[in-house]
Amino acid sequence: MSTRQTAPPVDGAPRETPALARGAGQHVLIVAGDPDLAELLSTTLELAGYRTSVSGTGGDALELVARRRFDLVVLDTDVPDMANFSPERRPTLPHRPPVLLLSACDSLHRLVPELGPGERDYVTKPFRVAEVLARIQVLLRGTRPGRPGGSALHYGDLVLDDTVCRARRGTRALDLTPAEYRLLRHLLVNAHRVLSKEQIGRYVWGDHRGDNAIEQLVSRLRRKVDRDGGGAPALIHTRRGFGYWLGRSDTAS
Structure with missing residues (x-):
């Protein structure tokens, strides 16, 4: 599978996106109740160069971590027995690998206190494969994404x-619904890339x-983000017949 993709352009000219982050044989434990x-x-992680093991429950995952050394754990927070990972119930482990949490945005308020600097990070669902691979690479590199300010885009x-699933434009807080927040986040992560209506949906x-x-x-999102704020440039644009993109129009290329 090629790790370089051609992105829909803003100006009609083909453009390449950066190659997806890749591993070097590190062993990753995937904890997910959904098969x-x-x-x-x-499949994605193995194609990206990682070795993987899979567990369907929190209990089984903890037993595996106690017996074997994993470089990282990817944990879906919808796993049926998530309570096994609470601080008061976690057993003493000989090795604590970094953890990447996959969580719905409305669940973050109870997970954030658990994000130890350099030990845990998270990706909100629904997620992009590129973002998961990038976050994994950061955790394995020993970077500290959990430090103050590290969760802001x-x-x-x-x-x-x-x-906290909140957005602001300058000093102005944006009162966004969950769907508006997810859309704005998707546009921001893909700045200057045209997203089709199907991709957005x-x-x-x-x-x-x-x-x-x-x-x-x-x-609705455009009215909230691009409302007159002292001459600030519009950020959300329509590419008629193709979709929408976020960025300053004078930087599009």
Whole structure:
């Protein structure tokens, strides 16, 4: 599988996106109760150069970690017995690998206190494979993504903070619904890349909604993000017939 993809351009000219982050044979334990999710993660990580093991429950995962040394654990927080990972119930382990949590945005408030610097990070669901691979690489590199400010995403004066699922433009707080927040995050992570209505629908809702629903969502988000704020440039744009993109129009290339 090629790790370099051609992104839909803003100006009609082909453009390459950066290659996906790759591993070097590190052993990753995937903890997911959903077999389809477990298979997706396992296949993706192995194609990216990692070795994987899979566990369907928190209890089994802890037994595996106690017996074997893993370089990293990818943990879906919807696993049925997530309570096994609470601090008061976790057993003493000879080795504590870093953990990447896959969590719905509305569950982050109870997970954030557990994010130890350099030990845990998270990706909100629905997630992009590229983001999962990038976060894994950061954790394995020993970087400390959990340090203050490490959870915020920026584009100019636009800031998204995943720890509390809030956004602001300059000093102005943006009162976003969950769907609006997911859309803005998707556009920001893919800044200057045109996203089709189908891509947006699948990321925001998990399936493709009608064009009208997506147009209304984009329109509501645009009013909140690009409302007159002292001459700040518009950030959300339409590429008619193709989709939407985020960025300053004078930097598009």
